Amino acid sequence: MKDRPALKMVQDALDRGIVGxxxxxxxxxxxxxxxxxxxxxxxxxxxxxxxxxxKTTAQNLTLLRAYGAEIDLVTEPDAAxxxxxxxxxxxxxxxxxxxxxxxPNQYSSPQNSLAHHVTMSEIVRDLGQPADYLFAATSxxxxxxxxxxxxxxxxxxxxxFAVDAVGSVIFGxxxxxxxxxxxxxxxxxxxxxxGIADECVHISDLESVTGCRRLVRDEALLMGGSSGAVISAVxxxxxxxxxxxxxxxxxxxxxxxxxxTIYSDDWVLNHFGEVSHLWRGPSRSNSTTTTAISRTx
Ligand SMILES: Cc1ncc(COP(=O)(O)O)c(C=O)c1O
Numbered sequence: 001m002k003d004r005p006a007l008k009m010v011q012d013a014l015d016r017g018i019v020g021x022x023x024x025x026x027x028x029x030x031x032x033x034x035x036x037x038x039x040x041x042x043x044x045x046x047x048x049x050x051x052x053x054x055k056t057t058a059q060n061l062t063l064l065r066a067y068g069a070e071i072d073l074v075t076e077p078d079a080a081x082x083x084x085x086x087x088x089x090x091x092x093x094x095x096x097x098x099x100x101x102x103x104p105n106q107y108s109s110p111q112n113s114l115a116h117h118v119t120m121s122e123i124v125r126d127l128g129q130p131a132d133y134l135f136a137a138t139s140x141x142x143x144x145x146x147x148x149x150x151x152x153x154x155x156x157x158x159x160x161f162a163v164d165a166v167g168s169v170i171f172g173x174x175x176x177x178x179x180x181x182x183x184x185x186x187x188x189x190x191x192x193x194x195g196i197a198d199e200c201v202h203i204s205d206l207e208s209v210t211g212c213r214r215l216v217r218d219e220a221l222l223m224g225g226s227s228g229a230v231i232s233a234v235x236x237x238x239x240x241x242x243x244x245x246x247x248x249x250x251x252x253x254x255x256x257x258x259x260x261t262i263y264s265d266d267w268v269l270n271h272f273g274e275v276s277h278l279w280r281g282p283s284r285s286n287s288t289t290t291t292a293i294s295r296t297x
Contacts, residue, residue, distance in 0.1 A: 001032070001119075001143060001250065001252035001253065002031075002032035002033045002035070002036040002106075002252075002253075003032075003036040003039060003040075004036075004115040004116065004118065004119065005033070005036070005106065005109070005111060005112040005113075005115040005116070005142050006033055006036030006037045006039065006040045006104075007036070007039075007040045007043075007115075008111045008112075008114060008115040009037075009040075009104040009106070009109050009111040009112065009115075010025065010037065010040040010041065010044060010046070010104065011040075012111045013102055013104065014044065018102060019046065019102050020100075021045070021046070022100055023046060023047075023100050023101065023102050024046075024047045024048075024049060024098050024100065024101045024102070025037060025041050025046050025047065025048045025049070025101075025102055025103075025104065026048075026049045026051065026091055026094045026095065026098070026101055026102070026103050027048075027049075027050060027051065027091070027103060027104055027105075027106065028050075028051040028084075028087035028088055028090070028091045029050060029051075029052070029106070030052050030053055030055055030056035030060065030083075030087075030181065031056070031060060031181050031182065031257075032182070032252070032253055033106050033140075034050040034052065034060070034064055034069065035060065035063050035064060035067065037050070037069075037104065038050065038063070038064050038067035038068065038069035039067050041067075041068075041069070042067045042068050047070070048067075048068070048069045048070065049069070049070045049071075049072050049094060049098075050064050050069045050070070050071060050072065051072045051073075051074060051087045051090045051091050051094070052064075052071055052072070052073055052074075052087070053073065053074050053075075053083035053086065053087055054073070054075060054083070055083065055181070056073075057257065057260070057261075059257055059260070060257065072090060072094065074086040074087050074089075074090045080175065080186060081177075082186045084185075084186045084187060085186075085187075091103055106140050106142065107140050107185075107187075107189040107190055107191060108189065108190035108191060109142075109191075112140055112142035112146075112191060113141070113142045113143075113145040113146035113149065113191055114146060115142065115146060116142055116143045116145070116146025116147050116150075117146050117147075117149060117150045117153075119143065119146060119147060119250075120134075120146065120147040120150035120151065121150060123147075123248055124154075124156070127246065127248070129246065130151075130154075130156040130157060130158050130246075131158050131246050131247065131248040132157065132158065132159065132241075132242075132245040132246045132247065133158065133159050133160075133161065133241060133245055133246075133247045133248070134147060134151075134158050134159070134160045134161065134247075134248045134249075134250070135161045135163055135201075135230045135233055135234055135247070135248070135249040135250065136160070136161075136162065136163065136230065136249075136250040136252075137162075137163045137164075137182065137183035137226035137227075137229055137230050137250070137252055138162045138163060138164050138170060138183060138184075138185075138197075138200075139168075139170075139182065139183050139184060139185050139189075139226075140185070140189050140191055141170065141189050141191040141192045141193075141196060142191055143250065143252070144160060144162045144196055144197050145191050145192075145193065145196050147160060148160050148196055148197060159198045159199075160196075160197045160198050160199075161197060161198065161199050161200070161201055161233060161237065162196065162197035162199070162200045162201070163183060163200075163201050163203060163226070163229050163230045163233040164183060164184055164200055164201070164202050164203070165178050165180065165183050165184030165202065165203060165204075165205070165208070165229065166178070166202045166203065166204045166205070167184065168183070168184030168185055168186070168202075169185065169186060169187065169188055170184070170185050170188055170189065170192055170200075171200040171202075172188075173202060178205060179205045179261075179271060180205050180208045180209070180225035180226070180228075180229070180261075180262070181225065182224055182225050182226035182252065182253070183203075183208075183225070183226035183229055183252075199237075201233040201236055201237060203229040203232050203233055203236075205271070205272075206272050206275065206278075207228075207229065207232040208225050208226070208228040208229040208232060208262075209225070209228060209262050209268060209272070209275075210228065210232060210275075210278045210279055211227070211228030211229055211230070211231035211232035211235070212224070212225060212227065212228030212231075212255065212258070212262050212263070213228070213262075213263075213278070213279035214228075214231065214278075214279050215227065215228060215231055215251075216255075217279055217283055218283050221251070222254060222255035222256070222263070223251045223253070223254060223255050224251075224252060224253035224254060224255055224257060224258055224262075225258055225261075225262055226252045226253070227249075227251035227252060227253070228262065230249045230250065230251065230252075231249060231251075234247065234249055
Protein backbone atom coordinates (compact mmCIF):
# COMPACT_ATOMS: atom_id res chain seq x y z
CA MET A 1 0.00 0.00 0.00
CA LYS A 2 2.87 2.39 0.66
CA ASP A 3 4.82 1.54 -2.51
CA ARG A 4 2.18 3.31 -4.58
CA PRO A 5 2.35 6.71 -2.82
CA ALA A 6 6.14 6.37 -2.47
CA LEU A 7 6.56 6.01 -6.21
CA LYS A 8 4.01 8.72 -6.99
CA MET A 9 5.61 11.28 -4.64
CA VAL A 10 9.06 10.78 -6.16
CA GLN A 11 7.79 10.64 -9.74
CA ASP A 12 5.76 13.83 -9.27
CA ALA A 13 8.73 15.71 -7.79
CA LEU A 14 10.90 14.56 -10.72
CA ASP A 15 8.23 15.56 -13.25
CA ARG A 16 7.90 19.03 -11.71
CA GLY A 17 11.68 19.49 -11.65
CA ILE A 18 11.77 19.84 -7.85
CA VAL A 19 14.00 16.78 -7.73
CA GLY A 20 16.94 16.25 -10.07
CA UNK A 21 19.69 13.63 -10.32
CA UNK A 22 21.67 15.20 -7.45
CA UNK A 23 18.80 15.71 -5.03
CA UNK A 24 18.89 13.87 -1.72
CA UNK A 25 15.49 12.53 -0.66
CA UNK A 26 14.83 12.58 3.10
CA UNK A 27 11.84 11.05 4.85
CA UNK A 28 10.84 10.03 8.35
CA UNK A 29 9.55 6.47 8.44
CA UNK A 30 10.17 3.38 10.49
CA UNK A 31 8.30 1.10 8.18
CA UNK A 32 6.66 0.63 4.86
CA UNK A 33 6.90 4.15 3.45
CA UNK A 34 10.65 4.14 4.08
CA UNK A 35 11.01 0.83 2.24
CA UNK A 36 8.74 2.05 -0.59
CA UNK A 37 10.78 5.24 -0.96
CA UNK A 38 14.04 3.29 -0.80
CA UNK A 39 12.75 1.19 -3.70
CA UNK A 40 11.59 4.24 -5.72
CA UNK A 41 14.85 6.11 -5.07
CA UNK A 42 16.92 3.07 -6.08
CA UNK A 43 14.90 2.88 -9.30
CA UNK A 44 15.53 6.54 -10.12
CA UNK A 45 19.12 6.37 -8.83
CA UNK A 46 18.55 8.99 -6.12
CA UNK A 47 20.28 9.18 -2.74
CA UNK A 48 17.78 8.48 0.06
CA UNK A 49 18.16 9.10 3.80
CA UNK A 50 15.54 7.42 5.96
CA UNK A 51 15.15 8.87 9.45
CA UNK A 52 14.27 5.98 11.76
CA UNK A 53 14.01 5.41 15.52
CA UNK A 54 14.97 2.60 17.91
CA LYS A 55 11.58 0.93 17.39
CA THR A 56 12.35 0.25 13.74
CA THR A 57 12.73 -3.50 13.39
CA ALA A 58 16.05 -5.06 12.44
CA GLN A 59 14.34 -6.60 9.43
CA ASN A 60 13.14 -3.22 8.14
CA LEU A 61 16.62 -1.75 8.59
CA THR A 62 18.06 -4.66 6.60
CA LEU A 63 15.50 -4.11 3.86
CA LEU A 64 16.21 -0.36 3.74
CA ARG A 65 19.95 -1.01 3.44
CA ALA A 66 19.39 -3.70 0.81
CA TYR A 67 17.66 -1.08 -1.36
CA GLY A 68 20.64 1.24 -0.80
CA ALA A 69 19.00 3.66 1.65
CA GLU A 70 21.09 5.48 4.26
CA ILE A 71 19.84 5.12 7.82
CA ASP A 72 19.70 8.13 10.17
CA LEU A 73 18.75 7.00 13.68
CA VAL A 74 17.18 9.32 16.27
CA THR A 75 17.65 8.04 19.81
CA GLU A 76 15.99 10.66 22.03
CA PRO A 77 12.23 10.29 22.51
CA ASP A 78 10.09 13.43 22.25
CA ALA A 79 8.18 15.01 25.17
CA ALA A 80 5.26 12.61 24.59
CA UNK A 81 7.60 9.63 25.00
CA UNK A 82 7.34 8.60 21.34
CA UNK A 83 9.70 9.24 18.45
CA UNK A 84 7.54 10.79 15.74
CA UNK A 85 8.29 14.41 16.68
CA UNK A 86 11.99 13.60 17.19
CA UNK A 87 12.11 12.08 13.72
CA UNK A 88 10.40 15.11 12.18
CA UNK A 89 12.81 17.46 13.98
CA UNK A 90 15.70 15.48 12.55
CA UNK A 91 14.22 15.69 9.04
CA UNK A 92 14.04 19.49 9.39
CA UNK A 93 17.64 19.55 10.60
CA UNK A 94 18.80 17.51 7.60
CA UNK A 95 16.88 19.84 5.27
CA UNK A 96 18.90 22.72 6.73
CA UNK A 97 22.23 20.86 6.66
CA UNK A 98 22.12 19.24 3.22
CA UNK A 99 22.02 21.33 0.11
CA UNK A 100 19.57 20.18 -2.56
CA UNK A 101 17.48 18.05 -0.28
CA UNK A 102 13.80 17.11 -0.74
CA UNK A 103 11.28 15.88 1.83
CA PRO A 104 8.24 14.19 0.21
CA ASN A 105 6.40 14.44 3.58
CA GLN A 106 3.99 11.52 3.44
CA TYR A 107 1.77 13.12 6.10
CA SER A 108 0.77 16.04 3.91
CA SER A 109 1.65 15.18 0.31
CA PRO A 110 -1.38 15.32 -2.02
CA GLN A 111 0.41 12.66 -4.10
CA ASN A 112 0.01 10.22 -1.20
CA SER A 113 -3.78 10.34 -1.35
CA LEU A 114 -3.89 10.75 -5.15
CA ALA A 115 -2.09 7.39 -5.45
CA HIS A 116 -5.11 5.80 -3.80
CA HIS A 117 -7.61 7.22 -6.29
CA VAL A 118 -6.01 4.55 -8.48
CA THR A 119 -6.39 1.94 -5.70
CA MET A 120 -10.12 2.62 -5.49
CA SER A 121 -10.56 2.68 -9.26
CA GLU A 122 -8.86 -0.74 -9.47
CA ILE A 123 -11.14 -2.12 -6.77
CA VAL A 124 -14.22 -1.00 -8.72
CA ARG A 125 -12.76 -2.35 -11.96
CA ASP A 126 -11.86 -5.74 -10.48
CA LEU A 127 -15.19 -6.14 -8.69
CA GLY A 128 -17.08 -5.05 -11.78
CA GLN A 129 -19.23 -2.85 -9.53
CA PRO A 130 -18.74 -0.37 -6.69
CA ALA A 131 -18.36 -1.88 -3.23
CA ASP A 132 -21.11 -1.22 -0.70
CA TYR A 133 -18.56 -0.97 2.12
CA LEU A 134 -14.82 -0.38 2.23
CA PHE A 135 -12.62 -1.02 5.28
CA ALA A 136 -9.13 0.52 5.31
CA ALA A 137 -6.54 1.13 8.01
CA THR A 138 -5.39 4.66 8.58
CA SER A 139 -2.18 6.45 9.56
CA UNK A 140 -1.17 9.28 7.23
CA UNK A 141 -4.79 9.09 5.97
CA UNK A 142 -3.52 8.79 2.40
CA UNK A 143 -5.42 5.58 1.71
CA UNK A 144 -8.74 6.58 3.25
CA UNK A 145 -8.64 10.09 1.85
CA UNK A 146 -7.75 8.92 -1.67
CA UNK A 147 -10.45 6.24 -1.66
CA UNK A 148 -13.10 8.56 -0.25
CA UNK A 149 -12.27 11.34 -2.73
CA UNK A 150 -12.65 8.84 -5.56
CA UNK A 151 -15.97 7.64 -4.13
CA UNK A 152 -17.31 11.21 -3.87
CA UNK A 153 -15.99 12.35 -7.26
CA UNK A 154 -17.60 9.35 -8.96
CA UNK A 155 -20.79 9.46 -6.93
CA UNK A 156 -20.38 5.88 -5.72
CA UNK A 157 -22.58 4.44 -2.95
CA UNK A 158 -19.57 3.02 -1.04
CA UNK A 159 -19.56 3.61 2.72
CA UNK A 160 -16.05 3.91 4.13
CA PHE A 161 -14.97 2.55 7.49
CA ALA A 162 -11.61 3.95 8.63
CA VAL A 163 -9.81 1.55 10.94
CA ASP A 164 -7.65 3.26 13.56
CA ALA A 165 -5.66 2.00 16.54
CA VAL A 166 -6.71 2.48 20.16
CA GLY A 167 -4.20 5.08 21.36
CA SER A 168 -4.04 6.90 18.01
CA VAL A 169 -5.18 10.54 17.98
CA ILE A 170 -6.28 10.79 14.32
CA PHE A 171 -10.00 10.73 15.07
CA GLY A 172 -9.80 12.73 18.30
CA UNK A 173 -9.24 9.90 20.78
CA UNK A 174 -6.72 10.30 23.64
CA UNK A 175 -3.12 9.23 22.99
CA UNK A 176 -1.83 5.96 24.49
CA UNK A 177 1.02 3.54 23.89
CA UNK A 178 0.68 1.21 20.91
CA UNK A 179 2.62 -1.92 19.99
CA UNK A 180 1.60 -2.67 16.42
CA UNK A 181 3.13 -0.43 13.72
CA UNK A 182 1.34 0.54 10.52
CA UNK A 183 -2.03 1.99 11.46
CA UNK A 184 -2.60 4.84 13.91
CA UNK A 185 -0.66 8.07 14.46
CA UNK A 186 0.56 10.21 17.34
CA UNK A 187 -0.39 13.39 15.47
CA UNK A 188 -3.43 14.26 13.37
CA UNK A 189 -1.95 14.25 9.85
CA UNK A 190 -2.57 17.27 7.59
CA UNK A 191 -4.18 14.83 5.10
CA UNK A 192 -6.97 14.20 7.64
CA UNK A 193 -10.26 15.96 6.89
CA UNK A 194 -13.50 15.97 8.85
CA GLY A 195 -15.85 13.51 7.12
CA ILE A 196 -12.92 11.66 5.51
CA ALA A 197 -14.72 8.39 6.38
CA ASP A 198 -18.33 7.54 7.13
CA GLU A 199 -17.27 5.86 10.37
CA CYS A 200 -14.15 5.10 12.33
CA VAL A 201 -13.60 1.83 14.21
CA HIS A 202 -10.88 1.74 16.90
CA ILE A 203 -9.04 -1.56 17.31
CA SER A 204 -6.75 -2.56 20.18
CA ASP A 205 -3.35 -4.22 19.74
CA LEU A 206 -4.76 -7.53 20.93
CA GLU A 207 -7.69 -7.31 18.49
CA SER A 208 -5.20 -6.61 15.73
CA VAL A 209 -3.14 -9.70 16.63
CA THR A 210 -6.31 -11.78 16.89
CA GLY A 211 -7.44 -10.58 13.46
CA CYS A 212 -4.06 -11.58 11.98
CA ARG A 213 -4.08 -15.03 13.57
CA ARG A 214 -7.66 -15.65 12.47
CA LEU A 215 -6.79 -14.59 8.90
CA VAL A 216 -4.19 -17.36 8.81
CA ARG A 217 -6.61 -19.85 10.37
CA ASP A 218 -9.58 -19.02 8.15
CA GLU A 219 -8.08 -17.83 4.85
CA ALA A 220 -4.44 -19.06 4.92
CA LEU A 221 -3.41 -15.41 4.52
CA LEU A 222 -0.31 -14.29 6.46
CA MET A 223 -0.82 -10.54 6.68
CA GLY A 224 0.50 -7.53 8.61
CA GLY A 225 -0.83 -5.93 11.79
CA SER A 226 -3.10 -3.34 10.19
CA SER A 227 -4.72 -6.11 8.14
CA GLY A 228 -5.60 -7.91 11.37
CA ALA A 229 -7.09 -4.65 12.64
CA VAL A 230 -9.17 -4.28 9.47
CA ILE A 231 -10.49 -7.84 9.78
CA SER A 232 -11.35 -7.28 13.47
CA ALA A 233 -13.16 -4.08 12.48
CA VAL A 234 -15.25 -6.05 9.95
CA UNK A 235 -16.09 -8.54 12.73
CA UNK A 236 -17.14 -5.67 15.02
CA UNK A 237 -19.60 -4.03 12.66
CA UNK A 238 -20.78 -6.93 10.49
CA UNK A 239 -24.04 -7.30 12.42
CA UNK A 240 -25.01 -3.89 10.95
CA UNK A 241 -24.20 -4.88 7.36
CA UNK A 242 -26.80 -6.58 5.14
CA UNK A 243 -26.00 -10.19 4.21
CA UNK A 244 -25.79 -9.52 0.47
CA UNK A 245 -23.55 -6.43 0.76
CA UNK A 246 -20.31 -6.32 -1.21
CA UNK A 247 -17.53 -5.51 1.28
CA UNK A 248 -13.92 -4.75 0.50
CA UNK A 249 -11.23 -4.95 3.17
CA UNK A 250 -7.84 -3.56 2.18
CA UNK A 251 -4.97 -5.63 3.58
CA UNK A 252 -2.03 -3.24 3.43
CA UNK A 253 0.98 -5.54 3.77
CA UNK A 254 2.08 -9.13 4.28
CA UNK A 255 3.01 -10.89 7.51
CA UNK A 256 6.70 -11.59 6.86
CA UNK A 257 7.67 -8.28 8.50
CA UNK A 258 5.83 -9.36 11.69
CA UNK A 259 7.22 -12.87 12.25
CA UNK A 260 9.08 -11.79 15.42
CA THR A 261 6.05 -10.04 16.89
CA ILE A 262 2.48 -10.86 15.85
CA TYR A 263 3.38 -14.38 14.67
CA SER A 264 5.74 -15.16 17.57
CA ASP A 265 3.93 -17.09 20.32
CA ASP A 266 6.52 -15.88 22.87
CA TRP A 267 6.03 -12.22 21.94
CA VAL A 268 2.26 -12.57 22.16
CA LEU A 269 2.53 -14.33 25.54
CA ASN A 270 4.86 -11.61 26.88
CA HIS A 271 2.57 -8.77 25.90
CA PHE A 272 -0.92 -10.20 26.31
CA GLY A 273 -0.61 -13.35 28.45
CA GLU A 274 -2.23 -16.64 27.42
CA VAL A 275 -4.71 -15.53 24.74
CA SER A 276 -4.31 -18.22 22.09
CA HIS A 277 -7.86 -19.46 22.76
CA LEU A 278 -8.95 -16.35 20.78
CA TRP A 279 -7.81 -17.98 17.55
CA ARG A 280 -7.47 -21.66 18.43
CA GLY A 281 -11.21 -22.26 18.10
CA PRO A 282 -12.95 -23.71 15.04
CA SER A 283 -12.70 -21.83 11.75
CA ARG A 284 -15.48 -19.50 10.76
CA SER A 285 -18.30 -21.11 8.76
CA ASN A 286 -18.06 -20.91 5.00
CA SER A 287 -21.28 -18.94 4.67
CA THR A 288 -19.48 -15.82 3.40
CA THR A 289 -18.13 -15.70 -0.13
CA THR A 290 -14.65 -14.26 0.00
CA THR A 291 -12.70 -13.31 -3.08
CA ALA A 292 -9.08 -12.43 -2.57
CA ILE A 293 -7.85 -9.98 -5.18
CA SER A 294 -4.08 -10.12 -4.98
CA ARG A 295 -2.02 -7.29 -6.41
CA THR A 296 1.59 -6.43 -6.50
CA UNK A 297 2.44 -2.74 -6.20
C1 LIG B 1 0.87 -1.68 7.19
C2 LIG B 1 0.19 -0.35 7.06
N1 LIG B 1 -1.14 -0.32 7.14
C3 LIG B 1 -1.82 0.85 7.05
C4 LIG B 1 -1.17 2.05 6.90
C5 LIG B 1 -1.96 3.30 6.84
O1 LIG B 1 -2.05 3.84 5.57
P1 LIG B 1 -2.13 5.41 5.33
O2 LIG B 1 -0.79 5.99 5.71
O3 LIG B 1 -2.40 5.53 3.87
O4 LIG B 1 -3.21 5.99 6.17
C6 LIG B 1 0.23 2.06 6.81
C7 LIG B 1 0.94 3.33 6.70
O5 LIG B 1 2.08 3.48 7.00
C8 LIG B 1 0.93 0.83 6.90
O6 LIG B 1 2.27 0.78 6.82
